[in-house]
Amino acid sequence: MSGRWLAGKVAAAILTLVFVVIFNFFLFRVMGDPTTQLARLPRATPEEITKLQAQYGLDKPLVGQFTDNVADTAKLDLGISQRSRRPVWDEIKDALPWTLLLVGTGTLIATLLGSWMGVIAATRRGQKSDDALLGFSLFTYASPEYWIGIILILVFAVWVPIFPSGLQMTPGVDFSSFLAEAADVAKHLVLPATAMTLMLLGQYFLIMRSSMVDVLTEDFITVKRATGMRWDRVVRRHAVPNALLPLVTLSAIQFGAVVGGAITIETIFSWPGLGELTFQAINDKDYPVLQGTFLIFSFGVILANLAADILYFYLDPRVQTK
Amino acid sequence: MTAKNPARLLIDTWRGRFGLTILAVALFVAVFGTAIAPYPPEASSLDVLQPPSFNHWLGTTESGADVFSQLLVGTRVSMLVGFAAAIISAVLGSAVGIASGYFGGWTDRILDALENWFLVIPTLPLMIVLARLLDPTLTVLIAVIGLTSWAGTGRIVRAQVLTLRERAFVERARALGAGDTYIIRTHILPNTLPLIFANTVLIIAVAILSEAALSFLGLGDPTRISWGTMLENAFNSGAPSAGAWWYVVPPGLAITVLVLGVSLLGFLYEEYINPRLREDG
Amino acid sequence: MRLKRVGTLAGIVLAAIAMLCAMAGPATAAGESGKDVLRIGWAQDPQTLNPFVGLDEEDYTVWAINWDLLVNFNPVDLSPAPGIAKSWEVSDDRKTVTFTLDPEKKWSDGVPVTSKDVKWTLENLGEEGELFTSYTNNVTSITTPDKETVVIKTSKPDARIIGGLLIYILPEHIWGEVPLEELTSTYQPDLPLVGTGPFVVTKFDRGRIIEMDQNPEFAGDKPKFDQIQFIKYGNQDAVERALQLDEIDVVPEVQATTFERLGTEADIATVKSPSPAFTQLAFNVCPESECPDADVNPAIQDKVVRQAIGYAVDRERINEIANRGTSFIGHGLLPSFYKAFYEQPGEDYAFDPEKANQILDDAGYTREGDGVRSKDGNELSFNLYVRSESPSNIQAAKLVAEMAKEVGIEFKVEVISVDKLTELTIRQKDGKPAPAFDSFIWGWGGDAYDPSFLLSLMTTGEIGGSSDSFYSNPEYDKLYQEQTGVFDVAQRKEIIGKMIDLLQEDLPYLVLSEDPNLQAYRTDRLGDVKVTCPEGDGDVFCEQAGYAPLLTLEPASGSSSNDGGGGSGVVIAVIALVVIGGIALFVIRSRRRRENEPVELEEEE
Secondary structure (H helix, E strand, O other): HHHHHHHHHHHHHHHHHHHHHHHHHHHHHOOOOOOHHOOOOOOOHHHHHHHHHHHHOOOOHHHHOOOOOOOOHHOOOOOEEEOOOOEEEHHHHHEEEEEEEHHHHHHHHHHHHHHHHHHHHOOOOOOOHHHHHHHHHHHHHHHHHHHHHHHHHHHHHOOOOOOOOOOOOOOOOOOHHHHHHHHHHHHHHHHHHHHHHHHHHHHHHHHHHHHHHHHHHHHHHHHHOOOOOOOHHHHHHHHHHHHHHHHHHHHHHHHHHHHHHHHHHHHHHHHOOHHHHHHHHHOOOOOOHHHHHHHHHHHHHHHHHHHHHHHHHHHHHHOOOO | OOOOOOHHHHOOOOOHHHHHHHHHHHHHHHHHHHHHOOOOOOOOOOOOOOOOOOOOOOOOOOOEEHHHHHHHHHHHHHHHHHHHHHHHHHHHHHHHHHHHHHHHHHHHHHHHHHHHHHHHHOHHHHHHHHHOOOOOOHHHHHHHHHHHHHHHHHHHHHHHHHHOOOHHHHHHHHHHOHHHHHHHHHHHHHHHHHHHHHHHHHHHHHHHHHHHHHHOOOOOOOOOOOOOHHHHHHHHOOHHHHHHHHHHHHHHHHHHHHHHHHHHHOOOOOOHHHHOOOOOO | OHHHHHHHHHHHHHHHHHHHHOOOOOOOOOOOOOOOOEEEEOOOOOOOOOOOOOOOHHHHHHHHHHHEEOOEEEOOOEEEEEEEEEEEEEEEOOOOEEEEEOOOOEOOOOEEEOHHHHHHHHHHHHHHOOOOOOOOOOEEEEEEOOOOOEEEEEEEOOOHHHHHHOOEEEOHHHHHOOOHHHHHHOOOOOOOEEEEEEEEEEEEOOOOOOOEOOOOOOOOOOOOOOOOOOOOEEOOHHHHHHHHHOOOOOOOOOOOHHHHHHHHOOOOOEEEEEEEEEEEEEOOOOOOOOOEEEEEHHHHHHHHHHHHHHHHHOOOHHHHHOOOOOEEEOOOOOOOOOOOOOOOOOOOOOOOOOHHHHHHHHHOOOOOOOOOHHHOOEEOOEEHHHHHHHHHHHHHHHHHHHHHHOOOOOOEEEEHHHHHHHHHHHHHHOEOOOOOEEEEEEEEEEOOOOOOHHHHHOOOEEOOOOOOOOOHHHHHHHHHHHHHOOOOOHHHHHHHHHHHHHHHHHHEEEEEEEEEEEEEOOOOOOOOOOOOOOOOOOEEOOOOOHHHHHOOEEOOOOOOOOOOOOHHHHHHHHHHHHHHHHHHHHHHHHHHHHOOOOOOOOOOO
16 A cells, blocks of 8 residues: 555656646746847847757747757756856756755754754743743744845854855865865855754744644653653653654755755855856856756755655654554 | 634734734834935945944945935835735635635646646745846736745645535535535635635745845845845945945844744734644643 | 754764864965965856857956967057067058968967968857957958968958957867867867967866966966966955955956945055946937837937937936946047047037036927926937846936936936847847837947947947947948058047047937946055056056066065965864863753652653
8 A cells, every 4th residue: 555655656746847847948948038148249140149049949849849858858968058058967967066065964953953942942831941942943034044144254254254255165275185175165164054054943943842842742741751751751752753753844845945045045155056056047047057957956846845755654653554 | 722812812922012013113114114214215425334323323335325224215125025925925826726626626636736836846946037037126026926925825725625615504505506606705715714814924924035035136126125135235245344234234134023023923823713723721 | 862862963063073174274275385376366257268159258368368369469558569470561452461470489289380370260260259250351361371471361451450350369280170060069178278378277167266377388478477366256245355365366357336445455456447348328319211110209319319418417426426436437439448549529528407408498399397398299208228237327327317307308217137128229120120219328348459349339330230329320431441441540540530529429329437447456465566458557467458467467575375274173173162062061961960860660661
């Protein structure tokens, strides 16, 4: 039975992805004609424009363009960047690890810190520490992540210059070893990762806290308590694991927001990830790149959702017993 | 558990008081901002990036304009875009959700697939692309944000409508020969409105943040001042490097506070209609 | 997930980070390895090194250092100087120019430079390179009687062959091996980028850094710097911050908004110089015969109205407010940068709103009180389009509207994207141009010495091409053709003067300001900078017009090397220790608390 359910979920995911590809195509081709940008060139003649149009396959009828696009996408041929004349896939490949590093670090720390804070707040509900944590989390939840990033730059890169204010590495420097290079990257990672963590922290904290509060009021907790188990044991062994479940789906749901945050944070810190690639492509009206990053982002979100569904299925004891 | 009167909730809880105050202040400034601002917000002068002083309570910008005045005037854009986009999102979301949940069948499948797509696509990139392809005006911004945020409402409404559809009073109405429009208008809609409303309030917060993000990235209306464009200008003109905290902190703080206020009200209202969410009682 | 374990885990992770950072220590910065590096920072880097497809300004900067032109620019006054060609001779009918190359000149890979390279480049790059096609449009033949001679024949005398052939000469033995199809699409040249300039590209890390090392075969003086680094930052602000933090030495493009402040920083000097670029208020003057379907208010086609606008607009005030006082006032189509050919026009439209009012009154444009003027039922109300990408243009537009209002002319400022504006200007109907605007604000940039490109904007021949105000004046066209064929500078200047007078009379463009070249550099890194290109009024390293200053720029004496990261590593370690300490404390406290509680019945899990 679970096999069929799994297959169904995967099929749905693939279907959604196909839908994404279709929409992607129409969004970019129909809404924006890349050749107007070329017409801007003072010395571009109509012949040259026609030639470029042919090069990008823009002179074919729409249906032809569409089938070509789908076929290419399946082969991972996402076109050539209009700006750099390199394959879009190469641009994405170069940028992806940096985004993963930033987003991964931020999510990891936000999850750990957020859940830890959430547990504390839930067990101390109504007390000052709860209020303080609540206030802090609500603040970071409501604040724009790029604003936090700018303030971090202001405080830690300008006033007290201990961290670099941008880029992922010190430019123009030869590193003596891989470790030295990794350390340089880590140093550059601190501020952007902090901004990303603070952006995500609030949600994790709030969800964990309310989840814990719910779990703590449930019958089985009261039972365990009544049997004389130490309170913190009850919390640790029984409450927390059950409260963690919503966090799993949260990570998936959050992915869209994470992507958005990655764009703004990477832009401020000149972090060379997919977010910065997207932003530059938007400014350059580099549609092939935009299409590519859109695809990757959507793919990531679909994957995350699927993973969360599967994980939740295996983790939630109540679902399993159905 | 008795549901408290919403008015009492607003006054009794600190969240309600805080949220209400913020909203009231924001509304006031949004309407009267241009009148009470000490300087015309775009008036450039030669006092570039000056720290707060008696003349300029929050200092000056990179073109010598008064930060405080810009802050006041910018409230209007945030409020306008926030509310307008949220309303569009609500209307669109409810329409789709009701149609989808009530009529079922192919309507449901198609609309649901559409909804899925909008839920899956990361919203900021989609908004960026749409805003980029069109002209930079407030109307475009409102439309773009509204068009990308409706899916969540749609989902919730659809679920609600599905349960309502099977309820006794709806069956009875249908048995009596009532048409779809009538049923939707008199039975479905009133019962989903509280849900829509609660969700919309939270969308207002999201819309405000979205407008700020889009403006910050340079996609806002360049002829209007908003908190997002203030942050954009501050960042691009080197305010952080110049240590001009008076230019960097206030706009973001304003956004945070407004979003916080609206969100708290939204959470409060959610709890009101869904007693299970409450922690007291 | 146990609380204690979470804390300990976090602590371990932070400690690891801290130790890594502390171990980073002094990364080998350029100075320490003994190399003198000139570090240039920018926010936009070239996307390709291939001149066949390159489109950006930044590309030129690199090309101008890596390669020579056939005829270079003299850094003193930007007049023609030897490049690949050692000398040249113009025939009596001025339709043939014979260039003699330097037989000793070699490419950086040791292969001698020959006339074959020149011919191949002019014929291929001059035909296919999107940025280079206009320079050779009068050329009828290029012959190479021997390895050191190139003979260029033109259909009519063309002075640009000497002063304006802005085509970088490429090594035929490398580029000639690549099929043209590939050259014009995806070709990325191998590194080191073989050239004849003082430095050649040895590392091209797109989006990060471009390194240029000394060319061992360079024929001129040996440069004092061993290496040039072009370092890419995310945005302008980051670049300027990097300059202040001593991460780079030169910023070739400083924003108008930060220019003044940067100049007040210790150890930083700013340089402002004229450039061949300007910002203009353009009017739609397309005659009905050429543009029968144009969407325009016919009043703008009345010369008097345009002249009145010229008098009504205070260009100095626009410069002060929109450009923070960093621009130069505009005086006609040809910027003062073109020292050899520029002269301030007789009719310069000094700010005189009274005169504006007067000529409008005289022409029969009446107004009620302070309202908008009109004549025969047609109001002087025009749309003024401006690019959303340029805040200073937007501000200028608003100021123009404000000032024009004083004399009864209404401008409705509309902010649109650059694509939309392009569409409005290139709009066509039934094969004829049908521009849809009354006025707009935009800018142009010309070539380094030869003014032909900018002058061509106003020729009838460019309607349907670059002309965006659709000016058509047969007398102007005649003078334009004449000046392209005049090699004598003084003679040419006179003809150009007449052309400018025509333009100032008809005013298809009101040139608001000449864009400045704003640069900044660290005085503790660069010793004794003399601005050149042209001398005394130019920029720090003659960006895009040559490389001569790079031969004389030298590191300041006693400049210390860049400290990579040792200091910050220590600070991070300290912070991490504090955090770990705090967590440890918490853990210990909770354990102690537990130990103090009475032991309760252990429940079996």
